[in-house]
Amino acid sequence: MEGLCCGPGYASPSEAIRAPSEKLLYTIAIYTGTGIQKPDYLATVDVDPNSENYSKVIHRLEMPGIGDELHHMGWNACSSCHDDNSMSRKYLIVPGVRSNNIYVVDTATNPKAPNLYKVIQGSEIKSKTNLSGPHTVHCLGSEIIISFLGDAKGEAPGGYLHLNKDFEIIGRWENSMGDIPFSYDFWYQPRHNVMVSSEWAAPNTFMPGFDLEEVGHLKYGRRIHIWDFKKKKPIQTMYLGEDGLIPLEVKFLHNPNSSHGFCGAALSANVIHFWKSENGNWEWEKIIDIDNEPHSDWPIPIPGVMSALLVSMDDKYLYINNWLHGDMRQYNITDPHKPVLTGQVWMGGLLGKAPIVNGVKVAGGPQMYQLSLDGKRMYVTTSLFSTWDNQFYPEIRTKGGVMLMIDCDVENGGMKINNDFVVNFGDEPNGPSRCHESRYPGGDCTSDIWL
Amino acid sequence: MKKITIANRNNSTYEVKGNRPLLLELRALGLDLPYGCQYGGCITCAAKLIKGKVDQKSQVALNNRQINDGYVILCVARAKSNCTFDIGVESHDKLYRNPFIDPLAPHELKSDIATFTEIKDD
Known part of the structure; x- marks a missing residue:
């Protein structure tokens, strides 16, 4: 699936868009916090419409022990070393948020049935780098x-672990955290020598669950940070205030020449757009503001909780979710200062707009999503984080998570839930599990960065 | 030795020394318990203390309401007397709450930010 001449990934975003369609995807699934005493696992989902196993989990790689809370993951290599034919996109790096363990999974030897290649013990990471x-x-x-x-x-604030290509701990990546109070997501854009990072909260704050009062006590983030990527230190902070409460996912456009990027502020349910101005300073503006929605059981209107955000490979569309409302939205960002809403679908959520989708009662709401390189197929899962699920969607404990697919119209805009695809993680052999982030073996819209 | 009774596991009993965290002592005796961070920060191993005393000074996950409701972080808590617990998610009925529908009072927050007197607005 990868480029023919070189190392992993693609020469450019436009080459990536022309790659073959994904046939498999990997998603993590958790039992941590569910009451089922089984390890979390990496599920292989068959997404080849011509396969007899289409829309099914075809393999489960269990982690060695319980209690990891697998969450996000990433590849050992991407288009950032496309010129290096000694590298390949072979290993998926899968951290456990609670255990601190990092699992290195070989997905290339048998893509349908990946195997565990190496474990970096959480205790080793703590002792060598003081990180969790x-x-x-x-x-x-x-x-x-x-x-x-x-x-x-x-x-807080944590920091950055640096591994070499053999998955050995080099140490801390950053030279300084500066005045950064919290860490979370990051993305880099090498041609501008820039990295941007966002803020969730300290593990001791967010891991036990969410309390609104802790936002007022400044236990949650409200800033995004610009880094000098080569010097490995922060150089500018953008204080977002009430517009940017709990700024989570942060992405640059895929075009490596662009300095435009976006961050979703989860609690404020706003999209923050940032860019480098002509004088070299970084600026930001709020470009999308999702209204809170009234609910008869709630004393205050429900915030959207925009927990993720994604840009299509052609940089034409921005996708956001409102986990508590239950909708996914597509915006045309041809002009990044003026997004235009072009699509919206509903699945689950607290507003009752789509409690049942493709025959499955959806516990949770749209939460994590991954988009195919051609921008046409978006796979969406419904669990956020075990303790937060348990607070807002307690029924997910018995119903489990769901993966759905949205057909995205890349020409005219628009989104539609595909009626032929649903993976109900409530039916898993060991009992209801919860799926979260997904990655595709040949690359997707959050895996590749170009130098 | 301290006798630990698990009420929601048919009142099964275990003898522990009380010098190590209950999670380690009980797992070593064959009791299957959930856990996550193993340093008192993440709530996954919470159990509800029905009777007895524990020392859980080093936990940082529970707010004061959860502590008042009897929750104990087993990965750091040591038994100080004979204890009776409910364990697992069946014991978590009061552990998780919707924070918008049921907010915490100032004295119910985590100990580092809890305040025990009303601050009046001028």
Whole structure:
């Protein structure tokens, strides 16, 4: 599936768009926090419409023990080392947020049935780097950095773990955290020598669950940070205030020449657009503001909880979710200052707009999603994080998570839930599990960065 | 030795020394318990103390309401007397609450931010 001449990935975003369609995807599924005493696992889902197993889990790679809370993951290599034919996109790096363990999974030897290649013990990471609470994984060239949200005791701001291509701990990646109070997601854009990072909270704050009062006590983030990527230190902070409460996922456009990027502020349910101005300073503006929605059982209107965000490979569409409302939205961002709503679908959520989709009662709401390289197929899962699920969607414990697919119209805009695809993780052999982030073996819209 | 009774496992009993976290002591005796971070920060191993005393000074996950409701973080808590617990998610009826529908009072927050007197607005 990869480019023919070189290393992993593609020469450019436009080449990536022309790649063959995905036939498999991997998603993590958790039992941590569900009451089922089984390990979390990496599920292989068959997404080949011509396969007899289409829309089914065809393999489950269990982790060695219980209690990891697998969450996000990333590849050992991407288009950032497309010129290096000694590298290949072979290993998926899968951290456990609670255990601090990092699992390296070989997906190439048998793509349908990946196997565990290496475990980096959480205790080793703590003792060598004083980090805990791993989240986002990016490769940079042949090496790997992973954001961690806390120190070894679970206190903010955490930092960045640096691994070499053999998955050995080099140490901390950053030279300084500056004044950064919290960590979460990050993305980099090498041609501008820039990295951007966002803020969730300390592991000791978010892991036990969400309390609104802790936002007022400044236990949750409201800033995004611009880094000098080569010097490995933060150089500018953008204070978002009430417009940017809990800024989570952060992405640049895929075009490596662009400095435009977006961050979803989960609690404010706003999209923040940022870019480098002509004088070299970074600026930001709020471009999307999702209204809170009234609900008869709630004393205050329900915030959207925009927990994720994604840009199509052609940089034409921005996708957002409102986990508590239950909708996914597509915006045309041809002009990134003026997004235009072009699509919307509903699945689950607290507003009761689509309680049953494709015959499955949806517990939770649209939460994590991954988009095919051609921009036409978006796979969406419904669980956020075990403790937060348990607070807002307690029925997910018995119903489990769901994966659905949305057909996206890349020409005219528009979204439609595909009626032939549904993976009900409530029916898993060991009982209801909850699926979260997905990755495709040949690349997807959140795996590749171009140098 | 301290006798630990698990009420929601047919009142099964275990003898522990009380010098190590209950999670380690009980798992070593064959009791299958959930856990996550193993340092008192993540709530996955919470159990409900029905009777007895524990020392869980090093936990940082519970707010004061959860503590008042009897929740104990087994990965750091040590038994100080004979204890009776409910374990697992069946014991979590009061552990998880919708924070918008049922907010915490100032004295119910985590200990580092809880306040025990009303601050009046001028």
